[in-house]
Amino acid sequence: MVWISILSLAAAAVSLLVCYLSIRQVKKKIQGTLDVLAEIKQGNGNRRVLAASSELTAPIAYEINDIVASYEKELASLRRAEEANKQLMTSLSHDVRTPLTTLIGYLDAVHKGVVTGREKDEYTEIARRKAYDLKEYIDALFDWFKLNSDEFMLKPEVVEAAELTRNLLIDWIPVLEDKQIAYNLEIPDQPIRVRLDTDAYGRILNNLVQNVVAHSQATEIxxxxxxxxxxxxxxxxxxxxxxxxxxxxxxxxxxxxxxxGRSQKGSGLGLAITHQLVEKMGGTITAASTPGKGTTFAVRFPLAE
Incomplete structure (x- = not known):
């Protein structure tokens, strides 16, 4: 009986020692975690709480790491957005003020009689074209802000995409002929039903054709x-x-x-808007290009059930 008591006491002592060491290890891990969190709080988002999978604190450490990684991803996205907004404001200052100043210069010359006759007509035509360029830029800018606002909503419905495309392209025929760009249109007579927002699809198609007309220096589309x-x-x-x-x-x-090679004219927003609209309607857009030979944009949408 004495030996049993001694063994029981020894086992209890060992258990207490193991518990003490475990608690000490956990406290050490918690302190290490607090130190890592303090560094993260000071801005070091690359720090992580290290833990072996067998450790008692491992689930907590892994959860903390996931949360930190998630917040770092959001912060990186916010930083990119902030930098992009700064670039946008810089671009806005240059791309709006510069053509506006030029436009005013041409109109002032006409208004003050500095130019007359045929030269006056030329100045008026230049001013008109620059006014349309400025409007195109501002329209793209408003579209971008609208697209990225909480108020933007699409209204998709099942439409006949072939006929919709054909109707949208009718307005481009005179433009292409005026620019002396040969066109090859392949639109089937059979219906192709797709769930689309018709306005958004129109903007996608118009942006892609406008991109060719304004920037590609193409003779064929x-x-x-x-x-x-x-x-x-x-x-x-x-x-x-x-x-x-x-x-x-x-x-x-x-x-x-x-x-x-390609024209520098434009807002730099058209294809970005196109990409967002395609994705918001569940589609994909890709581009392939060979210098000196041309470019192909491919937009795909799931067929309506």
């Missing part, structure tokens, strides 16, 4: 609508100057403008 498996595919291609690979990977970013 092709636009096709087709059914591919369970998707509708809209292709817009041109035989223009094309884009380098380094430009191609950024073309859907806000304010990005290609720096070689």
């Amino acid at each position: 092709g636009i096709s609508v087709s059914r591919q498996d369970r998707e509708m595919a809209l292709l817009v291609w041109d035989n223009g100057v094309g884009m380098e690979k380094k430009d191609l990977q950024h073309i859907f970013e806000r304010l990005y403008k290609c720096d070689q």
Whole structure:
């Protein structure tokens, strides 16, 4: 009996020692976690709480790491948005004030009689074109802000995409002929039903065609609508100057403008707006391009059930 008592006391002592060591280890881990959190609070978002999967505090450590990673991702997104907004304001200052100043200069020359006759007519036409360029930029700017506001809502409905595309392109025929751009339209007679917001789809198509007209230096444009498996595919291609690979990977970013070959005219918002509208309607958009040979944009939407 004495030996049993001694063994019981020894086991109890060992248990107490194990509990003490475990508590001490947990306290050490908690203090380490607090130290890491203090560094994170001071701005070091790369710190993480380290813990082996067998440790008692491991679930808490992993949860803290997930929360920190999530907040770091949001902060990085906010920083990018802040930087983009700064760039947007800089662009706004240049892209609005500069053409507005030029526009006023031409109109003042006409108003004060500095130019007369044929030169006056030329100044008036230049002022008119610059006014339309300025309006196009401001429209794109308002579209961008509207698209990224909480008030923006799409109203998708099942539409016949082939006929909708055909009707939208009618207005572009005189423009393409005036610019001496040959056009190849491939739109099937068979209906292709897709759930779309018609205004948003119109903006997507118009932006892609406008991109060709304004920036590609193309002499030919092709636009096709087709059914591919369970998707509708809209292709817009041109035989223009094309884009380098380094430009191609950024073309859907806000304010990005290609720096070689293609026209620098424009807001840098058109393709970014197009990309957002496509995604908001559950579609995808991709681009392929070869310098000196042209560019192809492919937009795909799921067919309506």
